[in-house]
Amino acid sequence: MSDEEKENDFFGSDFNSSKYFKNNKVSVGPANLSTYFTDGSDAYANQNKLFISFHHVPSGKSVFFKAFITAFNEAYNCDWSSESVYGRADPIYMFKQTQRKITLAFKIPASSTSEAYENLTKVQSLTQFLYPSYTSTTNATTISQSPLIRIKVMNLLSNRADVMHQDNTSFDAHLDNYTKRQSWSSNEGLLGVVENLAVGHNLEGDDGAFVVGSNAILPKFLDINLSFAPIHEEPLGWDSFGKFSSDLFPYGADSATVRDLTEEAINSNTYEALKAAIEAGESGGDYREATEAALAEQEARYSGMGGMRRLKKDLKSGDKAAQDYVQAQYDAGAYSDDSGYTKQGGKIVDAAINASEFE
Numbered sequence: 208m209s210d211e212e213k214e215n216d217f218f219g220s221d222f223n224s225s226k227y228f229k230n231n232k233v234s235v236g237p238a239n240l241s242t243y244f245t246d247g248s249d250a251y252a253n254q255n256k257l258f259i260s261f262h263h264v265p266s267g268k269s270v271f272f273k274a275f276i277t278a279f280n281e282a283y284n285c286d287w288s289s290e291s292v293y294g295r296a297d298p299i300y301m302f303k304q305t306q307r308k309i310t311l312a313f314k315i316p317a318s319s320t321s322e323a324y325e326n327l328t329k330v331q332s333l334t335q336f337l338y339p340s341y342t343s344t345t346n347a348t349t350i351s352q353s354p355l356i357r358i359k360v361m362n363l364l365s366n367r368a369d370v371m372h373q374d375n376t377s378f379d380a381h382l383d384n385y386t387k388r389q390s391w392s393s394n395e396g397l398l399g400v401v402e403n404l405a406v407g408h409n410l411e412g413d414d415g416a417f418v419v420g421s422n423a424i425l426p427k428f429l430d431i432n433l434s435f436a437p438i439h440e441e442p443l444g445w446d447s448f449g450k451f452s453s454d455l456f457p458y459g460a461d462s463a464t465v466r467d468l469t470e471e472a473i474n475s476n477t478y479e480a481l482k483a484a485i486e487a488g489e490s491g492g493d494y495r496e497a498t499e500a501a502l503a504e505q506e507a508r509y510s511g512m513g514g515m516r517r518l519k520k521d522l523k524s525g526d527k528a529a530q531d532y533v534q535a536q537y538d539a540g541a542y543s544d545d546s547g548y549t550k551q552g553g554k555i556v557d558a559a560i561n562a563s564e565f566e
Contacts, residue, residue, distance in 0.1 A: 222249040224322040246318045260393035262357035263336040269393035270332045278312035307437050315429040320417045323425035359396030362389050399437040
């Protein structure tokens, strides 16, 4: 992000309803007394960074609006092609793509003529963002860039491609990290195209407009409605191991589960990781059946009469599950320190076989 863009973000997101008044003051009453004008929504939006931003990719310019949101909806449309087969009750479906569409509506109120004028300039900039960039040639102009836009609606709509998964954190730490790592920079919005934009000036009814001069009015209340089609900057889908390509899509929220512990259990097949995943009760649908079966098999095989003989036999044959079981038992303090155990590897097999606990 360039220095110019950072400066634009800094000043553009700083709301001031008296910006266009002389010395930030307004004249009131029959005596036209000059006084400062304040609007509580300015302070609230500035302090909490509660706003909507639009970043025009070709020019690097941004525009910000207070988050008086009236509608924010997402639609995920799965596109399938179907082929009917003779003698088959149901057609054969072939997946093509999943499209995401977003509709956003918000209001832009004006508490003063200064804010009404600023609102009009911001909506003017937003409409300009919808037009392409041109380059001039000898006799004509050609389109050089399409009007791509990044939209950011606080944490609900943003580009999460650069957000990292938080490992080894507690439940409360997940929420704390989530709130702390939110950025208000407009260039971190979700990339896409605005399919349509509607501006309501609300000149009728109670809202009306400020009359600021001869043949000049400023709407007191603007309505914005738009449809947005995202262009995701990372692949989205599941791999062969049951892992989604972007854990934090689409809201950047990292759930506090035993997912990582369960993956460790599947990858290393360690007894303790399996047991912890099952006891936590949140190992996940894809892993739970496998982890329960592996744990039950180990417990049944190596407990009770003859269990130690079977374990010793499995260790001699180099069985990986048996090695993991012994390692977990050693880590839990089941065997004495002088038994010569080492961490995973061939030595643990010899140590387990020679340990007096197995005699």
